[in-house]
Amino acid sequence: MTWYERRASCRWSAEAALRWWMRGSAALAGGLVVLVLAFVLAEALPLLLRVGGGRLFTDASWQPTAGRFGIGPLVWGTLLVAGGAVALAAPLGIASAVFVHFYAPQALVRPYRRAVELLAGIPSVVYGLWALVVLVPLLARLRPPGTCLLAGMLVLAVMVLPTVALFADASLARLPPELWRGAAALGLGRWATVRAVALPAARAGLAAGVLLAAVRAVGETMAVLMVCGNVIAVPADGLAPVRALTAHIALEMGYAAGEHRAALFATGLVLLAMVGALVGAVHLFGRRGHHA
């Protein structure tokens, strides 16, 4: 064996080790997801098989110890809080990215980006605390106690705003510079370029950002639990209290046992399905973006 062959075979074995290490990591990551899913399924399945999954949505109330497992109002709660938050955050986040890309003075761009990144890093309990001290008393002036759907929507909107903004920023940055030159050479002004060229061209990335913000909003627990009031009912208006799926699990898991516990796992399964659908939508948009 010549020195070259020895080195080559040595390199090969190092490469093989690396390859196996990577395979192992990938398997671990994938395996954990499957394991979590399997565990939740295993915990929820006995109940679902016995009473039927449909009962989660058809039962009129949530009294798990009395055999009533209706989580319909909780699903509504999550949809309203998260949907409202995303509806508020999406236009603001996209506007923020457009500002930083096309209109911000050069000196402001870096500090602005850092600030948005910082906003993304603030723990949700801090947002919750701030909302509880500042936002809820303001809303309580309209109607006590102030912990309500609107409070949840607003605090969640602030929390997912950076997700939308950073994704929109990145997808605008990915657009090729030829696009700007082409638009300018055709006599398109800045606003026309933004509206008619940049935003439509970046639409796949923008949609992905909004959907990921929705994933975050649906999954958010702490802040929502702190400011929403947590009454199990479909809210009549924005100032009525509401309970989200996540808050529901967090509130009751401490003392749940037996079928109650299984029903909470079933709730978790519904939450997982919602997040799964959103993630699927992200990939759908991503793929369409590549074709466009």
Add this chain to the structure above:
Amino acid sequence: MASSRARPMLSERGAAGSGPAVEAPPPGAPRCSPAAAAALPPLGPPPLAVRELQVAFAGRPVLEGLTLALPAGRVSAIVGPSGAGKTTLLSCFNRLTELLPDCQVRGSVRVGEQEVLQPRCDVVALRRRVGMIFQRPNPFPFSIRKNLVLPLREHGVRGREELQARVERALRAVGLWEEVRERLEAPASTLSGGQQQRLCIARAIALEPQVLLFDEPTAALDPLAAGVIEDLIAGMRGRYTIAVVTHDLGQARRLADHLAVLWPERGIGRLVEAGPAARVFDRPRHPVAAAYLAGRRWDGGATGGG
């Protein structure tokens, strides 16, 4: 096909866009508003001219002392080695230099009677009058139809039939209509490179410009597609004033009525020779131009006849 229809459109837009300038034209000053241009007696495409042009990036000059006239309705080729400032010169005619950070342009740049560098110049109207095609085809990431409709809409063209007619006319003008008429809604990215470049030319001429600037329009294309583009440019002679930047001297010889040779001297581009293409190619007066056009490397005159 374009000029007779272009002028009423331009005058409408120009009157709306730069009203005050039309009401009180400064005596003697070169007028810039397209409305003023439209008020002149009908004429063909305008000549291009620069005088004592200096372009600098962040204070560092890249073009200096450039005085050059490109005849109306003719194809002018601008040649020279990389770094001679050819593209920069081209970008002065539609003020695309504004996109470059820290770029200062001084001197005079004229499109016909229009003084381009004047701050009052309506850049939107200017860029409508002066179209530009780039080295790499840059269609918008939308459908073929939307690529043409979008700039038209932004320039105030309304009505389905009017838009459809303009789309068809522009695509016919670049020989693309028969190839894409069945798939106007397909993404422009599904076209071949040469087709994309023709779409970009169609997009520019859909706005009915008078001047077309080509920045190495065939450099990114295979020889066959390049030949199609070249024929297209040749066929536009007379209808537009055309300036083509090219590294392909054969292309310059085939296309150009007028030739300008730029040369970088210590990093600063200067004009070394300009004139009718046949004369400059056959009997160049400047040794640098002679060497470049003959394909010889210029060694600064150390051994050459300069």
